[in-house]
Amino acid sequence: MDLETLSAPLEIKFATDADLGEFEGYGSFFGNVDSHGDAVAAGAFRQTLEDRAHKGLPPVPMHFNHGIPEMGGERAVGVWKTMAEDTKGLHVRGRISGMNTDKGRHYFERVKDGAISGLSIGYRIAPNGATFGKSAREPRRLLKSVHLHEVSIVDEPSNALARVEAVKLADRGDLESLLRKSGLSKAAARQIVAGGWAALSGEVEPSEDPVLRDLVKALDRNLLDLKGLNR
Known part of the structure; x- marks a missing residue:
């Protein structure tokens, strides 16, 4: 077979x-x-x-x-x-x-x-x-x-x-680069790498952007571990 x-x-x-x-x-x-x-x-x-x-x-x-x-x-x-x-x-x-x-x-x-x-x-x-x-x-x-x-x-x-x-990933720069490719601004990507979605402080409303909304859903499902909390 x-x-x-x-x-x-x-x-x-x-x-x-x-x-x-x-x-x-x-x-x-x-x-x-x-x-x-x-x-x-x-x-x-x-x-x-x-x-x-x-x-x-x-x-x-x-x-x-x-x-x-x-x-x-x-x-x-x-x-x-x-x-x-x-x-x-x-x-x-x-x-x-x-x-x-x-x-x-x-x-x-x-x-x-x-x-x-x-x-x-x-x-x-x-x-x-x-x-x-x-x-x-x-x-x-x-x-x-x-x-x-x-x-x-x-x-x-x-x-x-x-x-x-x-x-x-090797470092935070790799993560920031990927977030930029996903549609985030440079400032937003840096803030997420530093402190997660809460660090955005209202700069971006994910529910209004389908790309960001998908990222948030992934975070909620623990498919993204941006801060290494599960390691």
Whole structure:
């Protein structure tokens, strides 16, 4: 059976107090139906994770676009430090390799800019590891047990929920630059970096600007960690 993939867009939150090149998030969310009609059940990755831990192996590899040359992919662009199931899905934490090289910095900048917009799992379904939906209200397939081969950073995601939750920036300047690109004035971006939304002191009303409103919603969902409070 050929290797199958299931992917999801990135939704990034930023921390200013961590090592450059590191990020974390979800390679897959349980129960979410992707654009192909597939959904992953809790426990689907358990056997792979347990087998690798029992053998003393690290988590599965990190590729770009599943390492497929025809998709511009490349193998082993980073390493996953931790990988585990929780109540949401498959949580991963990793680092882009070679941050002292042009290639490593290039990959990380693409993650920051959103050019690389998702995470994607490469897997094969275990024997009797999937059930098929019997009605239009059910997923086409419910994946209950899969052999996980790799988790890629990708530029063409298909799943609407799984995300990278934290991209660790080198300094406050990186965060300020990103906020400027999102539509904030230079003064507002500097104030947010220094003290969060409260530091704006009425200069900007986020509810009146859709870009700022989306940023506020992300903050409210704790997807953005501008002050590193969750670290």
